[in-house]
Amino acid sequence: MFPESMTVLDVSETTPVSIKELPSDDSKSIGIVYGSLMHVDVIQNLKNGYSEISSWDYASMNAIKGFVPTKFLKTIELDEKYGIIVELRRQKVYIYENDSVIKTFLCSSGLDENNYYTPKGLYRIGSRGDSFFSPKYGQGAYHWVRFSNNYLFHSVPFDENQNIIEEEAAKLGQKASHGCIRLSMDDALWLYNNIPQGTPVLIKD
Incomplete structure (x- = not known):
């Protein structure tokens, strides 16, 4: 696996x-x-x-x-306790513990146009933070966890007033982001709190 x-x-x-x-x-x-x-x-x-x-x-x-x-x-x-598989076709994130699925999250990966798609490959979990805001896109998110430079797991986005953008939150289960992997607030918080640095992340079709 x-x-x-x-x-x-x-x-x-x-x-x-x-x-x-x-x-x-x-x-x-x-x-x-x-x-x-x-x-x-x-x-x-x-x-x-x-x-x-x-x-x-x-x-x-x-x-x-x-x-x-x-x-x-x-x-x-790679002898970590946890592992993450992202299936882009299904828009789902699977959390493994000792080779068994313990969590399944609905997600929104990157859009196919404008090079916004989420890059496939093998990564590791890196640093994390409470929130961020991107002036370029006019959006931010909570509970971000890095897997490749500016590619992150994070919550559904909020606006400049830190209010969740409901129409974007409603897109979970379909491609909608600028390349990051969006999760629900609860799922993003769980990943942020429970998945350690070094955890392997496999992103595939």
């Missing part, structure tokens, strides 16, 4: 790492991958201190294949 390990970039969870076109310091960047929460596939390790990896570019959302210094790669053993 969940792999035994994953390979991440050994930097902070919100630090960008440039993916190089060629295995050299002066090669041009072909994309950006963020931090220590996102799995990257290692294709080969070269003798010059670089490794070839495949991932997706944070800016374009396109699949990329390129090079990073091998020193940035770190293998993490």
